[in-house]
Amino acid sequence: MKFTINRNAFLEELSIVQRAISSKTTIPILTGVKLVLTSEGLHLTGSNADISIESYLPVSTEKANLQIEEEGAIVLQSRFFGEIIRKLPETTFTLEVMSQNQVKITSGPAEFLVKGIDADNYPHLPVVEATNQLKIPINVLKSIISETSFAVSLHESRPILTGVHFVFSNNELLAVATDSHRLSQRIIGVMNSEEDFDIIIPGKSLLELSRSFKENEEMVEISIMENQVLFKTPSMSFYSRLLEGKYPDTNRLIPTSFNTRIEFNVPTFLAAIERASLLSHEGRNNIVKLRIDENEVMIHSNSPEIGNVQEELDYKSVSGNPLEIAFNPDYMKDALKAFGNIEIALNFIEPLRPFTIVPIDSDEQFIQLITPVRTN
């Protein structure tokens, strides 16, 4: 294998596949990045136990200026190789595999000789059959991920809850995540799937996926396999394992009738919650109280060792019964951040029943649910 390439174009591809590479793996070859050069272009691959990323740089990519002298393949220790490429003195470099997997990297007056590993020893990625596919815009997928993945459980005691549940049926895609204290659910209309599906994707995989898309690409193709899902764009194939098991029926958790409703502007409400959580974070119980009266809405937090905070809230409208309710302000902060700068409604039944948060002016089917805390 021998090629010359623009350093920055190469680094861009490398940094994408490096997302999948961990230095902590117990399989030494997986600390490496696999390079495969064909007459059509350069493939880079990185992988760990959960995700694999393959990036593809076609020979036609102008800014890469890829000059192929000899096809071939090699695996290089990812972190160290990346550091070398980043520090090279010129805008291009040449990489050549010599005898015994020795790799020579030259750029201007600098010449590195490093040890590579035979690419035949690198694990194979799953083969995808072209059925069970769905195509959606990347920005829609990124929204769904940011709207749901924060609500997955971080505890391995119920592994199934560490994933986001994706259900496609009746030309609708539903995504829902819950850690059993709060829940976030988003539904969008999708037109072009060939079959229905029901899968659970690890939350961590989704966050990496979201960061891996290139800015200039628009659509992603989702393919479901036995234990894997593949997200494919022209320049990248992103594989994630799926979580096995049955996701709980979350639909029955979401209440539909309410006794108290209050509307807020998100940034105003969020800033007040953040102030209140300063106190709750210092205390033994991380609790903030919201009190809704006819003509006053107050937020309050108390930490006997430290002090207390109270603030009269600026709201849009309020209706229904007076109410005092206590909740974890961190769940509220996460929920509000997922909505962004819009107006929302909080809908309550009574102090110890879960309450929902929904956008006011939107056709979007986006709902969040928080379970309150018992305070006495």
Next chain:
Amino acid sequence: MKFTINRNAFLEELSIVQRAISSKTTIPILTGVKLVLTSEGLHLTGSNADISIESYLPVSTEKANLQIEEEGAIVLQSRFFGEIIRKLPETTFTLEVMSQNQVKITSGPAEFLVKGIDADNYPHLPVVEATNQLKIPINVLKSIISETSFAVSLHESRPILTGVHFVFSNNELLAVATDSHRLSQRIIGVMNSEEDFDIIIPGKSLLELSRSFKENEEMVEISIMENQVLFKTPSMSFYSRLLEGKYPDTNRLIPTSFNTRIEFNVPTFLAAIERASLLSHEGRNNIVKLRIDENEVMIHSNSPEIGNVQEELDYKSVSGNPLEIAFNPDYMKDALKAFGNIEIALNFIEPLRPFTIVPIDSDEQFIQLITPVRTN
């Protein structure tokens, strides 16, 4: 005590004194910041075992818009108090000490009640006599610090070497630091001291001092006390303890005659050293080799487990005997960074004798010394 003040102007002062406050102290009151309000302005104080910082905001400071309602003093837990002030909703806030050291902080609709500590329990700062003083420009002091403090020892086995040695005599200020493997020395002319002095200031104190100066102030007054040094500007008093003991005689370490000399442009040489150190950092010995021949200068590093790198260097001029010398590239990187973007000369005696690095075109008395490594 009761006052109203601009939030950002207050935060600026608070962030300066917070540099001296550690949450790890064994003296609980030192996790606090002391506020003292007089009819002339607001003093904030933070302190730990090594340094104390007092900042002063006169009532005349326009952007602070300090409204004094009642003079007084209080100590507040620094980190938590700072977080509250940062999150307040309005551009100003009011702070009032109530009974039993309860402190009320109000800003718009938000009201915090937190526990303070009686300011009488806060340790007193040393009293300074107006003798033994020296006045120098802040930018000169900052240069001296950045040119020397990186070379102090980080090991407590020889505590005296964790400080920078400052000697003032004959209207010259000499600053020198060494960790016994490398040394950095800077001399400047100073005109206005009343007495000579010879002190050792902890390197860590100097780094904090350097970061604490405000941009709009020009001169700093240095006062030497028994075990302390005070750096004073109109808005800040920065106290540091001094290291006790006798600093080694570093002057005899610096050679004055040489057999080989090579001149480099700093950024070019630094980039090559950084590439070579990629390999040396991976190996067991962190060593880079420089080989100077009549018509070629090469840098080389080898790590048997990983690979090797070599590069022909771009130099300005070379003279004297051919030479091959090995050194720790991290010391060289630190030294080069202290010079900045200029041209320097390396002066060698022989492979196992310390070599010096000096600026070429400069009247500055700035010299760095590195001890080479034996490789066989």
